[in-house]
């Protein structure tokens with residue numbers, strides 16, 4: 001077999017032959033079958049189950065090839081910047097890049113100079129647009145519209161990119177948004193929208209529960225049992241919800257903390273429906289951005 005171990009093992013003739021063939025390939029128009037594949041790269045610098053795997057499912061369903069990227073085995077470990085990483089992927093032939101990163105607004109460094117679409121898969125406490133899209137899909141399936149639908153988003157609002165994206169889009173679409181949970185986790189900008197859980201529960205059409213984002217807290221949190229009884233969706237609170245109202249949660253769920261274990265899969269719960277919709281919403285978005293690029 002023709003192993004490739006050392007550059008110096010190549011004969012001069014062989015080097016020119018390889019370079020000539022590379023030049024020939026470079027001249028092939030992108031429309032020919034060799035280059036007709038579209039490539040997606042998913043850069044997840046933070047853990048993910050739903051977003052990463054549903055993007056992969058969405059990409060495969062659309063016929064995209066996935067170039068695998070693992071942050072711990074990439075040149076990110078050698079100090080390569082996010083911009084240079086994405087520019088490299090563009091040069092290699094990526095057609096779309098999905099990025100999750102702990103740095104809020106990581107995309108500000110990528111606004112210029114990159115010529116392929118970038119999709120934010122979650123930036124720190126900032127934004128989670130594709131989660132919002134699948135949440136909107138789930139709510140619209142249920143109520144047919146957003147006008148005057150009462151959505152209560154409850155829990156760790158201050159650290160939640162899901163809350164931030166959903167509050168913005170739901171208000172834009174005409175829904176009434178209330179935030180609830182520990183008052184210390186309600187950012188000033190949302191303070192006017194605050195109601196205590198027991199007041200919010202009976203008027204909610206949608207109870208959207210959020211996980212405590214322990215990884216983004218500096219101090220240790222209160223006892224999870226007292227959190228559940230004070231701020232969680234207990235079975236008692238669920239019994240006071242409107243008959244037609246639904247429960248949502250972006251996941252991952254901490255059963256028995258922000259939501260009672262038995263409510264995760266109850267009749268009102270749309271939690272697994274949200275995950276199913278995630279693949280469809282991401283397929284729709286991928287088609288949209290690839291059409292425009």
Ligand code: CP
Nearest residue numbers: 048049050051250251
């Ligand atoms: N909802 C959500 O973003 O889940 P993952 O962190 O598992 O992707």
